[in-house]
Amino acid sequence: MSFSKNRLLFAFLLLGSVSTISAGIMLTDPINMSAEASQVGTKANARDVTINGDDYASNFTANGEGVIAGNTATLTPDQQNKAGNTVLNTKIDMTQSFSLKGKVDLGNKSQAQGGADGMSFIFQPGDTDVIGKLGGAMGFGGVKGSFGFKLDTFYNGDDGDGYTADPTFFADSDGGKPAAFGAFVNGTTGVADTLDETAQQIAEPSNNEFKDIEIDFDGTSRQMTVTYDGKVWDITSQIGTETNMSFAIAASTGSFRNLQQFQLESFSYTVAQGTVKSHYVDENGQTIADDVEQSGDLGDSWQTEAKVIPGYTLKEVQGNDETGYYKANDQSVTYVYTRDQGAADVTYVDDTTGKTLVTDDLQGNSGDKSEYTTGKTIKDYEDKGYELVSDDFPTKGLTFAPDMQHYTVHLKHRTTPVNPENPGEPGTPINPTDPDGPKWPEGTDKDSLTKSVTETIHYIYEDGSKASEDVIDTVSFGHELVVDNVTGEIIIDNGWSKIDKDYFDQKNSPEINDYSPNKSEVAEINGITPDSKDVEETVVYTKNLTTPIDPVDPTEPELPGNNAETGEVTGKNLTQVMADQKNADSLPRTDMNTTSVLSFLGILIAVSGVTGYYAFGVERKD
Structure with missing residues (x-):
């Protein structure tokens, strides 16, 4: 092929009926195009x-x-x-x-x-x-x-x-x-x-x-x-x-x-006459009667007609209308027939809306068994959010009969309650098997279906510093909605309800040594609702008032006849002194009792003073 001739050349592509040009060569009959051409000024029978x-x-x-x-x-x-x-x-x-x-x-x-x-x-x-x-x-x-x-x-x-x-x-x-x-x-x-x-x-x-x-x-x-x-x-x-x-x-x-x-x-x-060819076929395109061809001068009118074909009923006319005018290009009319047969229909009804979803028309020779079942269609609707109510189509299949047969499948919209325990996910498919179907609406997520009211109690000193950890109590409510799985609409609002309780119980203020709260308890609060405001209480602790005791410096007693070193008075020392005094047989008996009693009292006073001093100093809060 030359480079020069590999170029566009306008010509004609065969689309009409083709017979032989060269002897012995048979060609197919492609579909005609219905283009019009200009007409010369011809007269009928004078072409x-x-x-x-x-x-x-x-x-x-x-x-x-x-x-x-x-x-x-x-x-x-x-x-x-x-x-x-x-x-x-x-x-x-x-x-x-x-x-x-x-x-x-x-x-x-x-x-x-x-x-x-x-x-x-x-x-x-x-x-x-x-x-x-x-x-x-x-x-x-x-x-x-x-x-x-x-x-x-x-x-x-x-x-x-x-x-x-x-x-x-x-x-x-x-x-x-x-x-x-x-x-x-x-x-x-x-x-x-x-x-x-x-x-x-x-x-x-x-x-x-x-x-x-x-x-x-x-x-x-x-x-x-x-x-x-x-x-x-x-x-x-x-x-x-x-x-x-x-x-x-x-x-x-x-x-x-x-x-x-x-x-x-x-x-x-x-000028060639125009031609119109009538074809008679079944639904599969198979010829069931001979074609009829008509010819006439361009511009003249033509009319075709259906044939009465035993065992068949006319279904539709395809291609051109049954009437027209002859043109330069061939025209065709196709009559499509169906076999005489029994008929039935299956209607799918939406019981929720009362509307018919679809009607399947079934046809077949009387006495023949249909291969139709309702299972696939029901499954398709279930995937879209429906649920089956009833199906009266024969479970063993349909056999066509001379009389028309009618069957009904009832379906209704499946619904889904959503609440905090079973929330939706807005924007995602309600029905997983129908990704292009309705989506969960706004307001069906867990956060939107939950409300909480909080009670917070603060424990502080007068200077505002923390006296004890806060006590926090929460009352929660859940919202339940019912969503239509077919439309994606919210159809029922069951309102808000408590999840476990609707009150704040009494809270006793904790005890803190040497301090007193302004409230010994925070009272119970009843009747909490989803619209209630959060509660915040503050308990203030004030220091208890006390009278201080001045300590007395103890004087170490000098025990007669005892060479013990002076020092801090302890229980051990006191015991030792008492023991020594008891065993000093050389002391005069008359003076010993008096001296011993006075010494013992002095020691007791000293010990009490020291003990009181340290005890007061330890307990006091500066």
Whole structure:
């Protein structure tokens, strides 16, 4: 494939019914397009027309780079990578003869001078508004059933997308350089295949010279003859039995370029009648009755009708309406039938709203068993927050009967209570199996469903310093809401309730030595509600008033007859003194008792004074 011809080329892509062009080749019948084309001024039963040059623009449509001015169409400017065409607005009746006369300007440069690509005259059985393949396909590639003639000014030595290689003879037949040539092209299979046996060399483009061309077709012998630049091409073997053909004149450039134009002198042909085909199919698209084809002059009205087909009932009409007007392109009406059968329906009802969720219509031959079950649909609704109430569909399956059968499945909205123990998570799916379904609404999280009232008691001294740790008590309340799992709405508000208690019990003030609280207790508080304010109490401790006792310095007694050293009086010393006194037999007995008593009293006073002094000093808080 040459780089030059790998460019856009406007042509026609087959979308209509296609029969054979070459004997022995059968093609499929793609779906028709319903594009309208312009109409010439024909009359019923008088479809023979002659278009003169001045009628070019009113009977052809230019596409791409194509421009029609007067009797001349510029298909490509002398620029790279351009493509254009002109398309006849009606189809040609190929059962009748036609004659096209005009002039062709292929440009001013040969391939060796940078010129390309050439011009094509394309006939194809599809609609008039389709576009075909690119480059070397010359407008034939990709158009099944296409056929025509080309003036090729660029040699393609290899197969490419939508075309086969040009005849090797023209690779270097112009003094060792590629030569321009004319040939018929068969595009029956959608691949542009140059018919080598019809190829003849033509003069290279020069000076934008317009040269005469004439294409004649004999509707009886089905021979096509092309006369150009003093040479004649004719063919019959490749022309099939197609009765109506679309027609286009196309050209393109690639990296090589030329100004390429076509000048119309006259075109005499018979306008093809429009056709409407009625198809009769079942729901699977299978034909159940023969097609009916109608033809008529363009603009005339037509009407189709359904057939009565035993064992079937008409379901719908597809495609065009049953009435219309003939157009250049084929039209079709498709009647779709269903078999006569038993019928049933299953209705799913939302008991919460009373509305029908969906109704499944079931059809089948009477006596046949349906494969339908309600399980999947019920599961789908349960995933969306519903719960099953009842299902009267037969548990062993449905058998179709002549009479209509009705079944009902009842469902209701599942609801979920939310509270501090079972909160929601706003913004997340209520139903885990339905991630795109309703979300938990605001106010259903644990924090929103919980309220607390706090009692705080502070224990301080008069100077504000802490006397004891605070005592904190809390009363908590929970809010319960009921959420609809289907809609995500809050449908019931059960209000607030205590979680364990609704009061603050009595709090006794702690005891602190030498201090007294201004409140011996904080009384019990009853009737706490979610709207109650927090409670804060302060207990103040004041120092107890006391009378200080002055200590008496003790005088160490001197015991008669005792050589004990003076020092601190202790219990041990006292015991020792008493023992010594008891054993002093040498002392006079009369004086001993008196002295002993006085000494003992003195010691007791001294010990009491010392003990009182230290005790008072330890207990006193400075």
